[in-house]
Amino acid sequence: MPRTEVHIRTRDGICPASLFTPAEGSGPWPGVIFFMDGPGIRPVMWEMGQRLADGGYTVLLPDLFYRVGPYEPMDPAKLFSDPALRELLMTKFVGSLDRERKISDTGAFIEFLSMRQEVDGEQFGCTGYCMGGNCALTAAGAFPERFAAIASFHGGNLASDKPDSPHLFVESITGRVYVAGAIEDTSFPQEQKERLETALATAGVDHAIETYQARHGFAVPDLPSFDAAAAERHWKALFTLLGETLP
Secondary structure (H helix, E strand, C coil): CCCEEEEEEECCEEEEEEEECCCCCCCCEEEEEEECCCCCCCHHHHHHHHHHHCCCCEEEEECCCHHHCCCCCCCHHHHHHCHHHHHHHHHHHHHHCCHHHHHHHHHHHHHHHHCCCCEEEEEEEEEEECHHHHHHHHHHHHCHHHEEEEEEECCCCCCCCCCCCHHHHCCCCCCEEEEEEECCCCCCCHHHHHHHHHHHHHHCCCEEEEEECCCCCCCCCCCCCCCHHHHHHHHHHHHHHHHHHCC
């Protein structure tokens, strides 16, 4: 089935999103929320969403930057080579999200999936990349009863010193958490990995935290730091997580 464009009413407006289902079969399938990375919605996100769906899932890919208004697809190569563009991304786009907005949006996404005939079951999975990895852990901490599987790939600031850091809200998570960090990643350094490990272990959350021998952004094909071997490892880990936790 081709990508379906949908629109989700949230507390703050209308969030455009893409809904993917497997190319074969009639469903319904377990639902998974795909939290995008910092450069936003663009063709590579759709490609990844469809690959995930073809594993046997109904996948929702929302545009988390909807509060900013319409924007042209971003070129990651330019973003990461131009300091001015990167600053704009962080202040205008990434800066449009905070913990409270992420939680409010996730509530709307859960409600949307719960009403779709393509979706089977009341528990979902979620996965996120870069900024989206932070969103995935935030979502699971806020709606612990709704997420059986939570994945973060080269997620940023998962256990920072800020009062809204995701690691401070993991105590109620009942699903399984998988976190894959990158080497020499300033957004998720060793001290944050140790802090997150302590928080999850103390809370008794079923989890695994691994460090891939690759750079931040290893899983997303259009990023300069894309690593094909690490990306395939990520897909294997994600499908194993979802396959073992969702009915």
